[in-house]
Amino acid sequence: MNIAKxxxxxxxxPLGATWTKAGVNFAVFSSHATRxxxxxxDAVSGAESAxxxxxxxxxxxxxxxxxxxxxxxxxxxAFCAEGxxxxxxxxxxxxxxxxxxxxxxxLSAALPLRSRIIDPAFDWQGERPPTTPWRDTVIYELHVKGxxxxxxxxxxxxxxxxLGLTAAPVIEHLKSIGVTAVELLPCQSFVSEPFLLGRxxxxxxxxxxxAWFSPANEYALDDAVVEFKTMVKALHQAGIEVxxxxxxxxxxxxxxxxxxxxxxGLDNSAYYRLMHDxxxxxxxxxxxxTVNCEHPxxxxxxxxxxxxxxxxxxxxxxxxxxxxxxxxxxxxFNAESAFFTALRNEASLAYIKLIAEPWDVGLGGYxxxxxxxxxxxxxxxxxxxxxxxxxxxxGKVGEFAExxxxxxxxxxxxxxxxxxxxxxxxxHDGFTLHDLVSYNELHNEANGENNADGHxxxxxxxxxxxxxxxxxxxxALRKRQMRNILATxxxxxxxxxxxxxxxxxxxxxxxxxxxxxxxxxxxxxxRLCEANRDLLDFVRLLAGLRRGRAExxxxxxxxxxxxxARVKDVTWLHARGLEMTADDWQDAGLRCxxxxxxxxxxxxxxxxxxxxxxxxxxxxxxxxxxxxxxxICRFDTACADPEGQGPGAxxxxxxxxxxAALLEC
Numbered sequence: 001m002n003i004a005k006x007x008x009x010x011x012x013x014p015l016g017a018t019w020t021k022a023g024v025n026f027a028v029f030s031s032h033a034t035r036x037x038x039x040x041x042d043a044v045s046g047a048e049s050a051x052x053x054x055x056x057x058x059x060x061x062x063x064x065x066x067x068x069x070x071x072x073x074x075x076x077x078a079f080c081a082e083g084x085x086x087x088x089x090x091x092x093x094x095x096x097x098x099x100x101x102x103x104x105x106x107l108s109a110a111l112p113l114r115s116r117i118i119d120p121a122f123d124w125q126g127e128r129p130p131t132t133p134w135r136d137t138v139i140y141e142l143h144v145k146g147x148x149x150x151x152x153x154x155x156x157x158x159x160x161x162x163l164g165l166t167a168a169p170v171i172e173h174l175k176s177i178g179v180t181a182v183e184l185l186p187c188q189s190f191v192s193e194p195f196l197l198g199r200x201x202x203x204x205x206x207x208x209x210x211a212w213f214s215p216a217n218e219y220a221l222d223d224a225v226v227e228f229k230t231m232v233k234a235l236h237q238a239g240i241e242v243x244x245x246x247x248x249x250x251x252x253x254x255x256x257x258x259x260x261x262x263x264x265g266l267d268n269s270a271y272y273r274l275m276h277d278x279x280x281x282x283x284x285x286x287x288x289x290t291v292n293c294e295h296p297x298x299x300x301x302x303x304x305x306x307x308x309x310x311x312x313x314x315x316x317x318x319x320x321x322x323x324x325x326x327x328x329x330x331x332x333f334n335a336e337s338a339f340f341t342a343l344r345n346e347a348s349l350a351y352i353k354l355i356a357e358p359w360d361v362g363l364g365g366y367x368x369x370x371x372x373x374x375x376x377x378x379x380x381x382x383x384x385x386x387x388x389x390x391x392x393x394x395g396k397v398g399e400f401a402e403x404x405x406x407x408x409x410x411x412x413x414x415x416x417x418x419x420x421x422x423x424x425x426x427x428h429d430g431f432t433l434h435d436l437v438s439y440n441e442l443h444n445e446a447n448g449e450n451n452a453d454g455h456x457x458x459x460x461x462x463x464x465x466x467x468x469x470x471x472x473x474x475x476a477l478r479k480r481q482m483r484n485i486l487a488t489x490x491x492x493x494x495x496x497x498x499x500x501x502x503x504x505x506x507x508x509x510x511x512x513x514x515x516x517x518x519x520x521x522x523x524x525x526x527r528l529c530e531a532n533r534d535l536l537d538f539v540r541l542l543a544g545l546r547r548g549r550a551e552x553x554x555x556x557x558x559x560x561x562x563x564x565a566r567v568k569d570v571t572w573l574h575a576r577g578l579e580m581t582a583d584d585w586q587d588a589g590l591r592c593x594x595x596x597x598x599x600x601x602x603x604x605x606x607x608x609x610x611x612x613x614x615x616x617x618x619x620x621x622x623x624x625x626x627x628x629x630x631x632i633c634r635f636d637t638a639c640a641d642p643e644g645q646g647p648g649a650x651x652x653x654x655x656x657x658x659x660a661a662l663l664e665c
Contacts, residue, residue, distance in 0.1 A: 007038070009056035010065030015304065016103030016213070017077065017117045024071040024117055026054065027063040028079055028101060029297050030267045032091055035082040036062040039098055041114050043076055048098075051080075060297070073119035076108055077101070081266050090269030090278040092260070100211055100262040102301060105308075106225055107189050109217045113210070113261070118225055120312060127233045129316055130241050131351070132180045134376070134419035134495060135553045138543070139243065140179040141427055142500035143205070144187060144219045149523040162219050162227040166234035173529075174240060177503050177536075178490075178543025181241035181353070183319055185428055187228065188244075189214040191252045191261075199448045201516040205428060207321060208287070210252045210261050212305045215313075225313075232314045241316035243353055244309060248302050249325035249360065254288035255281050270295050273328075284362030285322055293326050299339050302326075307348050317353025319378075324360040324367050332364045340372050355422060369410040371420075376495060379407055379421040386425050387436070387459035390484050390658075392613050395588040400611070401572055404595060405558035406493030417555050424497040425485050429455070431512045433502035436460045437481040439467060443510030446517060454513030467510060477658060479505075483538055483637035484611075484660045490542040491552045491609060491662070500524060503539040504532040541635060545662065551597040551607050558595075571596040573608075575655075577621025592618045592655065606665040612655040622651045625665045636661040 010025045018025045026038050040050040054064040071077070079101060083093035100107065104115035148154045148164030158164040165171075165182070174182065186206030196202055206216065215224040232242050253264050256279055263271035273282035273290040281289040292298050309315045320326060327337035343349060358368045358377045371377055382403045389400040402409055406418030426433045431442075440462045442454045463477045482505060489496045500506070501524045508514050514522045529536060546552045558570040572580040573594030584590060591614035597607040608631070612618045622631055631651075638656035655661060 006067065006070065007052040007055055008065040008067075010063045012056075012058035012061040012063045014103075015061070015301070016101055016105065017115065019073055019117055019119060021068075023065050023067040024075070025063065025065045026077070026101075027061050028054070028103075028266065029061050029270075029301075030081055030083070031060040031270055031297070032267055033062065033081045033083040033093065035095075037080045037082075037095075038064060038066075039078045039080055040071060041076040041078070043074060046076075046110070046112070046114075071117060073117050075117045076114040077117065078114055079266065087279040088277070090272075090274045092264050092268045094260060094265055097260045097265050099260070099265045102212070102262055102266065103304070104211045104214050106223075107211050107214050107217060113189075113191070115211075120225075122226060122229045124229075124233060124314070127236050127314065129236060129314065130180070130239045131316075132239075132241055134353070134417075135555050136547075137180050137241075137353075137419075137495050138178045138490075138546070139181050139183050139422065139495060139497040140174060140177075140500055141183045141185070141424075141497060143185045143428065143522065145518070146204075146523045147500050150520075151524070151526050157221060160219070161221055162215075162224070162231040163221065165231050171234065171238045171240070175238060176543075177498070177539045178547055179240060179498070181243050181316065182235065183243040183355075183497070184245060186245050186247055186321075187216050187219065188212050188246060189216050190247075193252075193254070194259075196516050199516075201448065202518055203516065204518040204522060205515040207247050207515070208252045209247045212246070212248065212302075213308055229313060236314070241353070242314075243317040243319055243355065244315050245319045245321060246306075246309075247321045248293070248305075249291055249320075249322040250285040250287040250289050251291065255283065258288055271298055282362075284325055284328070284360045284365065286361045290325055290362075293337075293339050294329055296338070299342050302339070303342050303346060303349075306343075307346060310348055310352055315352075317355065319355040319357065321357055322360040323356035323358060323371070324362075324365050328360075328362070333367050333370070335370050335372055344372075344374070369413075373414050373416055376420050376422050377411075378427075378497075379403075379410065379423060379494070381410065382407060382421060382423045382492070382494070383425050384459055386485060386488050389591075389611075389613050390481060390488070391459060391461035392591060392615065392658075394591075396613075397587075397590050397593050398585045401593060401595070404488070404492045404609075405570065406554070408557035408559070412557060418493040418557055419495050419555065421494040422497050423489055423492050423494040424499070425489055426499040426502055427497070428499065429513070429515075431458055431460055431510075432499060432506050432508050433482050433485060434478075434505040434507045435510055435512070436485075437478040438462055438507070439510040441466065441510070442512045443467075444513050446511060446521065447513060448516075454511075458512060479532075479535060480637050480658055482535060484613075484658065486535075486539055487542060487635070487637060487660050487662070488611075490539075490546050493552070493554055493558055496546070498539075501528070504528045504536045538635070538637075545634060549607065567598055569598065573620075573623075575618050575620045577623065592620070594620060596623060608663040608665075610653065610655050610661045610663070612657065612659055615657050617657055618655045620653045620655045622653055622663070624651060629665050631663040631665060634662040634664050 054062040078098035082095040101115040106116040108114040145160040149160035153169035189211040192203040215228040411420040595609040638659035
């Protein structure tokens with residue numbers, strides 16, 4: 001293909017392909033290239049139709065402007081970069097490879113993947129973000145495809161797509177269980193790893209990105225950008241925020257044996273963390289490579305990407321996968337890193353929700369509680385404490401109380417609040433809630449790794465039988481355990497997060513690492529909504545209780561201290577009805593606890609949460625209510641419909657084995 005000459009210098013900013021009245025401006029970063037060519041492709045045949053050498057270089061940005069008659073919205077393009085191929089210096093240029101633009105706003109739907117020029121115009125119709133305060137936030141984690149793929153009330157064409165989340169029955173369901181924000185598994189364009197394709201599987205979760213700015217095409221009918229925006233608009237109009245799970249820690253290019261798709265061929269040593277030999281990649285992610293966030297251009301690219309998703313796509317926040325990588329420098333994790341500083345300095349990102357998965361797999365990778373003010377973090381210690389308590393482990397009452405109180409031992413420094421902790425017991429990675437109470441062992445045979453993959457320390461309990469059972473008693477106990485865990489998550493201080501489908505006992509058949517299962521294992525079965533109507537109704541009750549009682553949505557940690565207004569924020573009670581003593585907290589055999597909220601010196605508090613993870617019923621002596629009042633049960637996880645019942649005579653509540661109850665004065 002001859003190199004065409006009809007291209008002007010254009011501008012070095014913004015990076016990517018920008019459609020203007022003057023034409024399309026192309027700009028791409030490379031500090032080591034000696035020449036970069038722009039290749040255009042026929043949208044029908046996929047064949048290369050034209051090639052232009054980018055005529056200008058400003059600093060390390062190569063750029064050029066094509067007139068409107070040569071390119072416009074819908075056109076496909078790629079970059080070919082010449083430069084040194086010196087493994088000892090980390091350079092891997094190959095001008096024969098057509099590379100994806102790191103800033104591509106959209107990719108082609110067919111292979112080989114090409115970047116696509118877009119028209120960014122969209123009618124938002126006055127849409128406004130809900131801006132829900134952290135204290136009122138309830139997060140619901142879901143997979144765009146799996147959540148609606150089997151939904152009977154979603155139009156057939158919309159099932160498994162962005163548009164599926166705009167369907168009225170879907171939005172009504174989310175609102176009915178108190179959801180204020182959906183956290184979407186990765187929607188950045190991604191590809192499947194060759195080893196999965198060789199097994200007839202695919203990367204379903206999407207944690208293998210290749211174009212950070214581009215929404216994944218497989219969740220779209222036609223135009224992924226337009227349909228993603230349509231989804232955001234519909235959710236915002238319903239008062240639901242959109243949080244994206246973003247993957248900036250690694251890319252789909254893998255290690256030194258992986259494919260050349262984008263970064264490797266444009267500036268390998270700038271974009272990736274390399275070993276001292278210059279050839280091998282640091283693997284702090286377990287995915288083959290690690291993005292080099294120490295490099296100022298890489299940091300700038302990530303910040304620009306976040307701004308794009310906020311300003312152009314109108315998302316409300318981000319959950320950062322393996323977020324420790326973002327703040328690594330030569331000394332390891334740095335809470336004062338240049339990335340955090342750059343993020344704080346962006347006005348458009350000042351009020352969005354920032355959530356860290358606060359670990360990676362490198363040395364010193366576990367950093368729970370060490371992220372800066374303004375960040376919230378996935379609290380896996382909450383997950384493990386709640387799981388351990390409810391499966392009846394000894395000596396867990398004290399830590400369980402700390403988690404209910406907001407995990408001040410983890411987050412209280414630097415003026416951080418309970419909302420710094422995202423309270424979850426289940427997430428996409430691991431057992432669903434149903435499986436957590438139905439399996440002692442993982443069952444990942446379908447993944448093709450001889451059941452060796454997945455997390456093996458699950459703190460699960462099958463309630464006596466492994467997997468499906470017709471035993472009525474076991475089924476009832478499992479349902480009670482699910483209610484116990486749901487009640488704990490909704491009524492703890494901090495930000496509750498629910499895994500999509502847990503509200504009606506979705507199962508993955510014991511698979512706790514279903515990242516490669518794009519089938520009925522992971523697709524939400526909406527028939528369970530009716531089959532487990534009692535559980536769904538219970539979650540709706542919990543949502544109303546959390547929303548209607550400020551005691552569960554505090555912005556300060558529960559300390560058991562008396563305020564100036566003579567109000568004690570919480571009193572921890574032993575089953576004998578007295579405040580817990582130091583000896584009680586050290587009692588390894590204790591599996592029962594009460595949390596009495598807001599006790600005044602002159603009257604009783606109005607809310608009392610009771611927990612019993614023991615195997616026997618525990619009579620719980622209740623505090624005396626004020627004159628003329630009594631205790632009313634708002635829920636008891638051991639009863640089908642206890643709401644409104646009193647505790648009976650003698651002010652002693654019969655707290656069943658493996659149960660929780662909420663009493664209100």
